[in-house]
Amino acid sequence: MNTNHPEQHATRTVSVPASIDMVNLLGPRDDFLRILEDKLDADLHVRGGQVTLSGPSAEVAKATEVLTELITILRTGQGLTGETVERVIQLADDPHATPSEILTQNIVSSRGKTVRPKTLNQKRYVDAIDRHTIVFGIGPAGTGKTYLAMAKAVQALQAKEVSRIILTRPAIEAGERLGYLPGTLNDKIDPYLRPLYDALHDMVDADSVPKLLTSGTVEVAPLAYMRGRTLNDAFIILDEAQNTSMEQMKMFLTRLGFGSKVVVTGDITQVDLPGGVKSGLRGVMDILDGIDDIEFCTLTSRDVVRHRLVGRIVAAYDQFESLTSERKGRRQ
Numbered sequence: 001m002n003t004n005h006p007e008q009h010a011t012r013t014v015s016v017p018a019s020i021d022m023v024n025l026l027g028p029r030d031d032f033l034r035i036l037e038d039k040l041d042a043d044l045h046v047r048g049g050q051v052t053l054s055g056p057s058a059e060v061a062k063a064t065e066v067l068t069e070l071i072t073i074l075r076t077g078q079g080l081t082g083e084t085v086e087r088v089i090q091l092a093d094d095p096h097a098t099p100s101e102i103l104t105q106n107i108v109s110s111r112g113k114t115v116r117p118k119t120l121n122q123k124r125y126v127d128a129i130d131r132h133t134i135v136f137g138i139g140p141a142g143t144g145k146t147y148l149a150m151a152k153a154v155q156a157l158q159a160k161e162v163s164r165i166i167l168t169r170p171a172i173e174a175g176e177r178l179g180y181l182p183g184t185l186n187d188k189i190d191p192y193l194r195p196l197y198d199a200l201h202d203m204v205d206a207d208s209v210p211k212l213l214t215s216g217t218v219e220v221a222p223l224a225y226m227r228g229r230t231l232n233d234a235f236i237i238l239d240e241a242q243n244t245s246m247e248q249m250k251m252f253l254t255r256l257g258f259g260s261k262v263v264v265t266g267d268i269t270q271v272d273l274p275g276g277v278k279s280g281l282r283g284v285m286d287i288l289d290g291i292d293d294i295e296f297c298t299l300t301s302r303d304v305v306r307h308r309l310v311g312r313i314v315a316a317y318d319q320f321e322s323l324t325s326e327r328k329g330r331r332q
Contacts, residue, residue: 165235166221168236223244
């Protein structure tokens with residue numbers, strides 16, 4: 001007896017409001033339409049202000065949700081990009097995600113560029129920073145842990161919720177030796193702090209950065225410079241926290257003063273500490289778990305938001321390495 005039932009076929013029509021220009025929805029030269037046709041397993045037919053979808057019921061339901069969310073984003077006044085369209089399609093697979101709510105949450109804007117969460121976990125991370133005094137953002141490179149924390153720090157400074165931003169990293173030698181770098185101690189430390197400077201430049205007018213640094217409104221310093229201080233009325237970010245020792249992590253967290261907020265970011269799979277030294281980030285996950293007003297947020301490879309081409313490059317390398325390993329296995 002054949003128990004296989006063919007999947008039901010469905011047809012639905014989405015009406016685009018007259019206030020929305022179809023070019024904004026479909027993209028210049030129908031670029032966005034091509035992405036939708038490529039990524040969705042439903043047929044799309046556009047006629048006037050209507051898009052008719054046909055195909056398997058589940059796929060038509062997903063395509064309908066995607067189009068509805070894209071229309072909602074356009075109605076907020078935010079334009080679409082190819083990346084936004086792909087994000088909406090990806091988020092439509094998550095029953096807990098509302099793409100338009102995630103992708104229209106503005107954190108900070110500078111020079112026409114707006115920083116927003118782009119995945120459900122990124123939104124949860126940003127919301128946790130709003131709700132808690134200490135937040136840990138843990139996940140691989142490219143998930144926006146530090147970038148979003150920086151954006152929240154700039155937002156808090158602009159809103160006068162804090163009077164200064166403190167950005168810090170442990171100066172751990174990941175393959176290079178500080179002593180062999182040219183220049184003064186500050187010059188030698190600078191490569192470790194450069195990513196924090198770069199993120200700051202993205203979010204604040206370039207002319208303002210030197211003034212903020214000179215006045216002490218923004219301080220970028222190695223973790224060792226935090227010892228013995230109490231940090232009041234500040235937004236403090238500890239980056240690359242996997243490279244702190246247990247003692248350094250305790251020292252840093254006990255710098256917390258009144259009116260301050262702390263965000264600690266790191267990737268527990270990329271520890272550069274010398275052998276035998278336990279990562280303070282790994283240890284703190286057990287020690288502080290369950291304490292009120294402290295939140296641990298985990299981001300995964302699904303939250304990597306770098307250029308689309310980066311994802312393809314990583315996938316190509318993974319495929320190459322897999323094939324290389326397979327060939328080696330055959331020879332042995």
